[in-house]
Amino acid sequence: xxxxxxxxxxxxxxxxxxxxxxxxxxxxxxxxxxxxxxxxxxxxxxxxxxxxxxxxxxxxxxxxxxxxxxxxxxxxxxxxxxxxxxxxxxxxxxxxxxxxxxxxxxxxxxxxxxxxxxxxxxxxxxxxxxxxxxxxxxxxxxxxxxxxxxxxxxxxxxxxxxxxxxxxxxxxxxxxxxxxxxxxxxxxxxxxxxxxxxxxxxxxxxxxxxxxxxxxxxxxxxxxxxxxxxxxxxxxxxxxxxxxxxxxxxxxxxxxxxxxxxxxxxxxxxxxxxxxxxxxxxxxxxxxxxxxxxxxxxxxxxxxxxxxxxxxxxxxxxxxxxxxxxxxxxxxxxxxxxxxxxxxxxxxxxxxxxxxxxxxxxxxxxxxxxxxxxxxxxxxxxxxxxxxxxxxxxxxxxxxxxxxxx
Amino acid sequence: xxxxxxxxxxxxxxxxxxxxxxxxxxxxxxxxxxxxxxxxxxxxxxxxxxxxxxxxxxxxxxxxxxxxxxxxxxxxxxxxxxxxxxxxxxxxxxxxxxxxxxxxxxxxxxxxxxxxxxxxxxxxxxxxxxxxxxxxxxxxxxxxxxxxxxxxxxxxxxxxxxxxxxxxxxxxxxxxxxxxxxxxxxxxxxxxxxxxxxxxxxxxxxxxxxxxxxxxxxxxxxxxxxxxxxxxxxxxxxxxxxxxxxxxxxxxxxxxxxxxxxxxxxxxxxxxxxxxxxxx
Numbered sequence: 001x002x003x004x005x006x007x008x009x010x011x012x013x014x015x016x017x018x019x020x021x022x023x024x025x026x027x028x029x030x031x032x033x034x035x036x037x038x039x040x041x042x043x044x045x046x047x048x049x050x051x052x053x054x055x056x057x058x059x060x061x062x063x064x065x066x067x068x069x070x071x072x073x074x075x076x077x078x079x080x081x082x083x084x085x086x087x088x089x090x091x092x093x094x095x096x097x098x099x100x101x102x103x104x105x106x107x108x109x110x111x112x113x114x115x116x117x118x119x120x121x122x123x124x125x126x127x128x129x130x131x132x133x134x135x136x137x138x139x140x141x142x143x144x145x146x147x148x149x150x151x152x153x154x155x156x157x158x159x160x161x162x163x164x165x166x167x168x169x170x171x172x173x174x175x176x177x178x179x180x181x182x183x184x185x186x187x188x189x190x191x192x193x194x195x196x197x198x199x200x201x202x203x204x205x206x207x208x209x210x211x212x213x214x215x216x217x218x219x220x221x222x223x224x225x226x227x228x229x230x231x232x233x234x235x236x237x238x239x240x241x242x243x244x245x246x247x248x249x250x251x252x253x254x255x256x257x258x259x260x261x262x263x264x265x266x267x268x269x270x271x272x273x274x275x276x277x278x279x280x281x282x283x284x285x286x287x288x289x290x291x292x293x294x295x296x297x298x299x300x301x302x303x304x305x306x307x308x309x310x311x312x313x314x315x316x317x318x319x320x321x322x323x324x325x326x327x328x329x330x331x332x333x334x335x336x337x338x339x340x341x342x343x344x345x346x347x348x349x350x351x352x353x354x355x356x357x358x359x360x361x362x363x364x365x366x367x368x369x370x371x372x373x374x375x376x377x378x379x380x381x382x383x384x385x386x387x388x389x390x391x392x393x394x395x396x397x398x399x400x401x402x403x404x405x406x
Numbered sequence: 407x408x409x410x411x412x413x414x415x416x417x418x419x420x421x422x423x424x425x426x427x428x429x430x431x432x433x434x435x436x437x438x439x440x441x442x443x444x445x446x447x448x449x450x451x452x453x454x455x456x457x458x459x460x461x462x463x464x465x466x467x468x469x470x471x472x473x474x475x476x477x478x479x480x481x482x483x484x485x486x487x488x489x490x491x492x493x494x495x496x497x498x499x500x501x502x503x504x505x506x507x508x509x510x511x512x513x514x515x516x517x518x519x520x521x522x523x524x525x526x527x528x529x530x531x532x533x534x535x536x537x538x539x540x541x542x543x544x545x546x547x548x549x550x551x552x553x554x555x556x557x558x559x560x561x562x563x564x565x566x567x568x569x570x571x572x573x574x575x576x577x578x579x580x581x582x583x584x585x586x587x588x589x590x591x592x593x594x595x596x597x598x599x600x601x602x603x604x605x606x607x608x609x610x611x612x613x614x615x616x617x618x619x620x621x622x623x624x625x626x627x628x629x630x631x632x633x634x635x636x637x638x639x640x641x642x643x644x645x646x647x648x649x650x651x652x653x654x655x656x657x658x659x660x661x662x663x664x665x666x667x668x669x670x671x672x673x674x675x676x677x678x679x680x681x682x683x684x685x686x
Binding site for chain 2: 029173
């Protein structure tokens with residue numbers, strides 16, 4: 001094998017076919033293909049329109065509450081005795097997670113395209129809540145597909161969506177979780193193509209979704225650069241984010257990909273362990289396949305049937321990952337680790353008690369690996385963990401798991 | 407082989423002056439043995455082309471009926487290799503009826519595209535319909551399939567406008583499959599007049615036969631479409647008949663094969679009764 005040429009930039013993807021190397025693409029039914037091409041054109045036009053960016057920045061500032069703070073976790077830093085740990089506080093956004101950054105962009109696109117009916121899939125319910133929220137703000141109809149299993153374990157978010165006027169449709173096909181909700185949303189879209197905009201919650205799906213969701217989430221990394229410059233006079237040394245589909249991670253990572261001195265870690269959900277069949281670590285424990293419009297790492301059996309993922313965190317409970325992450329893993333720019341349910345719970349507890357910040361179980365996975373690495377780093381090492389969501393929604397699940405011993 | 411089974415069959419149908427009946431069942435539904443017996447019985451019941459579903463865990467373009475049939479087959483251990491074995495066994499007794507495999511890309515991708523094309527051709531498969539491979543992804547399977555001697559049957563839909571039609575027609579072979587509704591299989595009923603106009607517009611641009619499917623349930627539906635299309639595809643209605651014949655545990659009963667073939671005879675009657683008229 002020849003040694004591959006070093007890349008000039010890690011930020012040029014996707015190509016015109018929507019590929020990040022082998023990954024990505026447009027693996028959708030013909031019925032959807034004209035829509036996907038329309039969306040690509042509409043997004044290109046919006047990006048070129050200064051009024052779109054101006055309106056978006058306005059809503060980000062006055063409705064979402066951006067910029068989100070970059071917070072120095074002083075007690076955790078002292079406790080772990082190594083790197084200086086910072087949190088990017090996406091949990092402080094309106095609706096309590098990073099999801100809203102993307103949804104705002106997509107809903108503004110939908111309005112530009114004249115679509116009044118919005119559909120979305122949701123796992124933990126955070127993307128569903130963000131979509132229901134912005135549909136309420138812009139006066140659009142909102143239908144959220146959610147696996148029946150997830151409806152059970154994320155009741156507070158179901159109630160929030162209903163309060164916001166969205167219809168939550170339970171999905172009972174397959175494993176009744178996020179991948180099945182996405183199947184059902186795709187079935188709805190193919191049925192209601194003329195009127196409907198599909199607001200995808202992560203950096204997956206057919207091109208241009210992985211690109212546009214990443215672009216809308218990149219505000220996280222762009223702010224982090226400026227905030228770290230302000231706080232420390234230089235860029236960070238390492239970045240950590242959890243990976244389900246991977247949108248909070250792409251948002252943080254993308255603006256830093258060409259600063260090759262910065263270590264970047266994505267943390268997948270190892271569930272009961274990646275050596276069991278109860279995990280959601282597609283990169284660590286899966287292989288390339290095609291699902292939901294793109295080629296990427298997937299969990300599946302030897303015949304190509306998609307496997308059910310497992311994680312204590314409903315938001316990471318998906319058997320795939322965004323295609324750009326698949327590419328970044330192959331080219332080695334990002335290191336993908338995994339944290340088990342138990343490691344995430346330990347990090348959840350430690351963070352809550354030492355910083356007064358209750359993290360969602362999703363970023364608790366990233367915290368777990370950051371906490372493990374921090375003691376090995378020198379005291380001037382600047383570490384940023386993306387606090388992608390707040391943990392209120394998870395208190396029931398955590399209490400159940402810990403047998404009431406919160 | 408210079409003329410494919412698909413071409414030969416459509417030429418014969420044209421000589422008879424009638425439309426063909428394309429029947430869909432999921433390979434391995436409800437179990438491998440019953441499925442083979444059922445597929446073997448289809449030509450005598452009036453199926454002109456057999457469309458065989460390759461079961462997939464996540465069939466994004468299928469309605470509840472075909473989703474459930476895929477699940478039944480997978481529960482009985484159906485694999486892509488098993489589907490090819492079914493075709494081989496069918497070919498022992500029938501070398502004329504075209505077989506088109508329909509499904510999703512991932513199981514083929516995991517089997518290995520090159521190995522799959524060799525094995526499918528050797529088993530006696532004539533064509534492929536892969537729902538999640540639009541023309542934009544032709545390099546994946548469509549182009550290699552045509553090189554391997556398999557037809558790549560393309561789906562055309564109500565959203566395929568005049569500007570896009572040439573792109574979709576470019577690498578198609580065997581026949582075209584017009585999806586009569588925007589939606590998943592086995593749900594809405596098509597607007598027959600609109601479908602007739604769409605088929606006429608497609609036929610003006612291509613010499614390939616045009617089959618019409620999605621939402622065709624009865625002999626009367628089939629007859630209405632057979633008046634202007636070269637073939638009528640029926641899937642969910644046949645799969646529903648299979649399901650209705652199963653016991654409480656979704657296992658086959660002595661009535662299963664007959665349940666499907668009785669409906670196929672009825673549908674074939676509808677197709678054959680329809681007079682071919684030019685769509686106007």
